[in-house]
Amino acid sequence: MSDHKIRIGITQGDPNGVGLEVIIKTFMDPQMLDLCTPVLFGSQKTFSHHRKSLNVEMRFNQVRNAESATERQFNIVNVYEEDIPVEFGSSTELAGKYSLKSIEAACEALEKKTIDALVTAPINKHNIQSPTFQFKGHTDYLEARFKGGALMFMCADRLRVGVVTEHVPLANVSAIINQEKIVQKIKMMHKSLVEDFGIRKPKIAVLGLNPHAGDAGVIGSEEKSVIAPAVEQAKKEGMFVMGPYSADGFFGSAQYLKFDAVLAMYHDQGLVPFKAIAFETGVNYTAGLPIIRTSPDHGVGYDIAGQNKASEESFRSAVYMACDIFKTRAEEKAITANTLKALSKNEREFG
Numbered sequence: 001m002s003d004h005k006i007r008i009g010i011t012q013g014d015p016n017g018v019g020l021e022v023i024i025k026t027f028m029d030p031q032m033l034d035l036c037t038p039v040l041f042g043s044q045k046t047f048s049h050h051r052k053s054l055n056v057e058m059r060f061n062q063v064r065n066a067e068s069a070t071e072r073q074f075n076i077v078n079v080y081e082e083d084i085p086v087e088f089g090s091s092t093e094l095a096g097k098y099s100l101k102s103i104e105a106a107c108e109a110l111e112k113k114t115i116d117a118l119v120t121a122p123i124n125k126h127n128i129q130s131p132t133f134q135f136k137g138h139t140d141y142l143e144a145r146f147k148g149g150a151l152m153f154m155c156a157d158r159l160r161v162g163v164v165t166e167h168v169p170l171a172n173v174s175a176i177i178n179q180e181k182i183v184q185k186i187k188m189m190h191k192s193l194v195e196d197f198g199i200r201k202p203k204i205a206v207l208g209l210n211p212h213a214g215d216a217g218v219i220g221s222e223e224k225s226v227i228a229p230a231v232e233q234a235k236k237e238g239m240f241v242m243g244p245y246s247a248d249g250f251f252g253s254a255q256y257l258k259f260d261a262v263l264a265m266y267h268d269q270g271l272v273p274f275k276a277i278a279f280e281t282g283v284n285y286t287a288g289l290p291i292i293r294t295s296p297d298h299g300v301g302y303d304i305a306g307q308n309k310a311s312e313e314s315f316r317s318a319v320y321m322a323c324d325i326f327k328t329r330a331e332e333k334a335i336t337a338n339t340l341k342a343l344s345k346n347e348r349e350f351g
Contacts, residue, residue, distance in 0.1 A: 005037045005071050006116050006323050009109050011102040012042035013121025014128075016087050016095045017300030018310035020050035023121060025312035026319060027074050028058055036323050039066045039075045039115055041105040045083045046098070047076060053088075053306055066114040079105040088306030096127030103138075107145055110291050117292035117322040121315070122300045125167075136167035138295065139286050146289050151188040153261075153287040154271060154297060155321060156278030160197075160261040161270040162189050162287070173266045174209065174222060182206070182230035182263070183237075189261050190239050192287035195332050196325045202260040205250065206231050206243030209265045213246040227265075247273075271297075280313045283321045292325050294318040 013019025020042075027038055040047065044062050051058055061073040069075040079101050084094055103123075109115045125137050135141040143150040154161045164185050165176050186204060193202035207213075208227060210220030217224055227244040234241040245255065247264065251273040256262055264270025274282060275297060282297035296314035304310055 006035070006326050007066060007069060007114070008036045008038050008319060008322055009066060009106045009115035009118045010038055010040045011106050011118070011120045012040060012046065012099070013102075014091075014095050014099050014124045014300045015042075015046050015050075015084065016090050016092060017122055017124070017302055017305050018298075019121025019300070020047060021054060021305070021308070021310045022296065022312040022315040024051055024054060024056065024058055025310075026316045028056065029316075032316070032319065033072045033074070036319065037069050037071050037073075037075065038319075039063075039069045039077060039109070041077050041079050041102045041109070043078055043080050043082075043084070043098075044076050045081075046086065049086045053086075054308055066109045077105065077109075086306075089302040091124050091127045091302070093127060096124060096129070099123045099128050100130060100133050103141070104132075107142075110146075117294070117326050119315070119318050119322050120293060120295045122296065122298065124300050138293070139166060142286055142289060142291070142293055146291055148289045149184065149188060150289055151185055151192065151287040153189070153192060153285045154274045154278075154282055155285050156274070156282045156317075159256055159274060159278055160193075161264055161274045162261060163264045163267055163270045165266045167267065170266065170268075177209065177222065177226060177265055179226050179230045179233065182227060183233050185263055186230070186234045186239065186241055187237075188288040189263060190234075192285075193260055196285075196287065196292075196328055197260075198328045198332070199260050201240060203258070204234075204239065204241045205245055205256065205259040205262045206241060207247045207250060207262065207264045207269060208244035211246070211248075213244045251277075280311060281317045282314055283318045285321060285325070292322055292329070294322045294325075 061070050061075045063069055063075050106118055120138055139150050139152050151162045152166050165173050193199045209222045214220040214223035223244045231241050231243050247269050284295040284297050286293040296318050
């Protein structure tokens, strides 16, 4: 375990949205500073604009880099000096440009290991596009930057939902899913449940693609030809996996309570019920990567930006989860290291 408080890097998100509002509201609670050391990658000028719009007092510590962050204070690393205009509720080119500056600086800190985990505020996927950011969102960007397979994993207390296909048009889903891809996502989910959430023998449910999970081939064939074989393969590899289930009945009858996680085939199939059940406290976790990244499960909130209406519950939950995953990974690493030491000792003693 690290000898300092968990250092949480934070991106500001779109400065015209609710990101900085929920960040401020989260860390106005002094108990959050007992949990971790927050480091915002943004600008004290932009931060102060949002703080004044909320009409609140909040002290912060301006630092040159994350290494200089002070415990029990809210720290800001200035990644730009310009006093950019904040236009609440508007999608602008400047907002996208400075959203990206925040992300790039935070990722550099992750690479240097000067922060332990990252919590990202929401971005606008349109205005952030640039020659250096041609991705559908944070997940794709982080997957490319940190060179690993990623799983969009929506998490709340009693519900965890991952998706096989993320931000892709619905018309393309059937062509994208295949047995190999589904098994790969099941493995990522299983590994994350063990290493990130400390669940020793996770139970995973897999949803079908078509209404009524295809009705034995009457409504569609993907369940029989692709999804069921993937479930069987995962079982043969030692994982507890069930399905494919009909998505409407599965959530309507609360069957998700019997499982540690659910794998949906496409974005809305998983995220619509997830947000209906856990919108206030849900967290978007990017599983499968060597780094830890969480995010609130809502968007930029242009419709309520600058009106002091945004709830900080999801962002606070994202901070909690980032800290919990960091601790669980450290504990898992220590357990594995001790096991290897014991095995090595036995080999030396008994040949």
